[in-house]
Amino acid sequence: MKIAFHTLGCKVNQYETDALKENFKSKGHEIAQDESFADVYVINTCTVTSLADRKSRQYIRRAKKLNPQSIIAVTGCYAQVSPEEAASIDGVDFVIGNDDKMNIPEQLEKFLVGMSITDTKKSKDVGMSSNSDSRTRAFIKVQDGCDRFCSYCIIPYARGKLQSRPIEHIISETKNLIDKGFKEIVLTGINAALYGADMDSELQMSDRTGVDMDSELRISDVNDANAFGKNSGKEVLGIESVIKELNALDGDFRIRLGSLEPTVIDANYIKKLLKYEKLCHHMHLSLQSGSDNVLKSMNRKYNIDEYMQIIKVLEQFDPEYGISTDIIVGFPGETNDDFVESLKITENVDFCKVHVFKYSNRKGTAASKMSGQIDGTEKSRRSAKLITTGDASAIRFFKKNLTKEKKVLIEEFVKKLDCYTGYTDNYIKVYIDKKYFNDNCTNSDLNLDSGNGSNKNRQVRSEISKNYINEFVNVRLTGIFEDGMLAEPV
Ligand code: SF4
Numbered sequence: 001m002k003i004a005f006h007t008l009g010c011k012v013n014q015y016e017t018d019a020l021k022e023n024f025k026s027k028g029h030e031i032a033q034d035e036s037f038a039d040v041y042v043i044n045t046c047t048v049t050s051l052a053d054r055k056s057r058q059y060i061r062r063a064k065k066l067n068p069q070s071i072i073a074v075t076g077c078y079a080q081v082s083p084e085e086a087a088s089i090d091g092v093d094f095v096i097g098n099d100d101k102m103n104i105p106e107q108l109e110k111f112l113v114g115m116s117i118t119d120t121k122k123s124k125d126v127g128m129s130s131n132s133d134s135r136t137r138a139f140i141k142v143q144d145g146c147d148r149f150c151s152y153c154i155i156p157y158a159r160g161k162l163q164s165r166p167i168e169h170i171i172s173e174t175k176n177l178i179d180k181g182f183k184e185i186v187l188t189g190i191n192a193a194l195y196g197a198d199m200d201s202e203l204q205m206s207d208r209t210g211v212d213m214d215s216e217l218r219i220s221d222v223n224d225a226n227a228f229g230k231n232s233g234k235e236v237l238g239i240e241s242v243i244k245e246l247n248a249l250d251g252d253f254r255i256r257l258g259s260l261e262p263t264v265i266d267a268n269y270i271k272k273l274l275k276y277e278k279l280c281h282h283m284h285l286s287l288q289s290g291s292d293n294v295l296k297s298m299n300r301k302y303n304i305d306e307y308m309q310i311i312k313v314l315e316q317f318d319p320e321y322g323i324s325t326d327i328i329v330g331f332p333g334e335t336n337d338d339f340v341e342s343l344k345i346t347e348n349v350d351f352c353k354v355h356v357f358k359y360s361n362r363k364g365t366a367a368s369k370m371s372g373q374i375d376g377t378e379k380s381r382r383s384a385k386l387i388t389t390g391d392a393s394a395i396r397f398f399k400k401n402l403t404k405e406k407k408v409l410i411e412e413f414v415k416k417l418d419c420y421t422g423y424t425d426n427y428i429k430v431y432i433d434k435k436y437f438n439d440n441c442t443n444s445d446l447n448l449d450s451g452n453g454s455n456k457n458r459q460v461r462s463e464i465s466k467n468y469i470n471e472f473v474n475v476r477l478t479g480i481f482e483d484g485m486l487a488e489p490v
Helices: 011-026 050-066 077-081 083-087 098-112 155-159 167-179 219-223 239-247 267-273 292-297 304-317 336-348 376-401 455-465
Strands: 002-007 040-045 071-076 092-095 137-144 184-189 254-257 282-284 322-329 353-358 405-414 419-424 429-433 472-481 484-489
Touching: 002 011, 002 050, 011 040, 011 098, 011 137, 011 184, 040 050, 040 077, 040 098, 050 071, 050 077, 071 077, 071 098, 077 083, 077 098, 077 155, 083 092, 092 098, 137 167, 167 184, 167 239, 184 239, 239 254, 239 267, 254 282, 267 304, 292 336, 322 336, 322 376, 336 376, 353 376, 376 472, 376 484, 405 429, 419 472, 429 472
Parallel strands: 002 040, 040 071, 071 092, 137 184, 184 254, 282 322, 322 353, 429 484
Antiparallel strands: 405 419, 405 472, 419 429, 472 484
16 A cells, blocks of 8 residues: 655654654555655644644645545544544544554554454554655654643643663664664654653653652752662663763764753753763753743743753853754743743843744643633734844854854755755754865756655756765855855865
8 A cells, every 4th residue: 555644743753754654664565755645644643732733634634635535544642632533533544642653554454454443552662774754864762751741731641651762772773874874863752851761660750640740850860879770770871871872883973962851951961961972062952931930830840040051061061052942932921021031031042043932722731721821912922022032043153153164964955056955063054055066067957956856856866966965074154044054165
């Protein structure tokens, strides 16, 4: 059968879709290159905001229109949190939660022979041999679940208990991907900073009932004695244990962290990570608000001082360290003064990127029951203002990097700009004019759009510009351009 996928949401969802593709391929199915026509559509949904729910439903309906005879399987966080609602959408054949996601091929076989879809055993930990779309950067999921219960967040209800993947699996999967030529390994998880916390039953955190027993516990409280995993006899240092192992592997590759939650790690812990030379000088540290009052009602276990201590450690280590963040505007009870605190922090910190989100009410979360809900117009006003200060923050960061030399991983050729693009280790997107590469092909030869397009394009591109895609190139940053910087090889 021809199977098409549509994935919404985070890198973990993307990783799981790639693992599912491998699973289906191993059972002899064909993976559709695009969503134009397929026998089966697997929609891997997200529910982090009401917009994500709406988009999930839109893609489910769209798939049925693309092929009315197709089988529609819905999985992911929307399916996990609202299974009945998902199942009630016209054309949906079966709904599978996150825990069972990896067993969709088996469930499909059952469905095809008219058997009922039943909860099967917990999906086993499936490693992956290669990421299907990218050739340069590979995501590796290190853990699942979160127990922090930030008051606005639905994820702990959608993803459940902490589950860290055995470190041996992560190491062998990384070796496999390096052997396949991947040059960047992105460590991702629902809350990667909590890697290993479930490996010690004593420290087992709460389940989905929302009773967070130990969420006061922060990694700095337990790490001194390598408490994580002390009963397992394994030295588990949280996410550091993974970075330590991968950093020791041979190969010309770099490690990038998806994101680290300041609700778990602190400045002391960050210091420990900086010694690993393969680790990119970039961290995504979700701040969520610049106001201590709002952070408190968000149940985020840090204050602005503690967050700024982390920033200070990173900037002292490398003044061009790339720090990206997320900030929510319009959280229930957020006063204009609170909002001004969020503006101030983006004026004081040179973030490489600030992602701004309007608060989205998620049924079942603590915040959804709070008073002081903010109306949509005011949320949009605050969002627009913060996006502007966030962009100014990024420009300051780019200016700080002007004339600096950086190592870039070339990811693709962009025809309409006639240049190669890729990212520095401190997460600046760079544009390098083709003239710097003795690549004597012409536009018409290339005739390519960046990244997507048919196999023929891919084949032509790889033959002509294979010298540079997936290559590390040392460059000097020469100017600010589009959402990144111009650069020339040195
Ligand atoms: S740390 Fe908070 S925001 Fe992040 S996934 Fe967990 S509950 Fe959600």
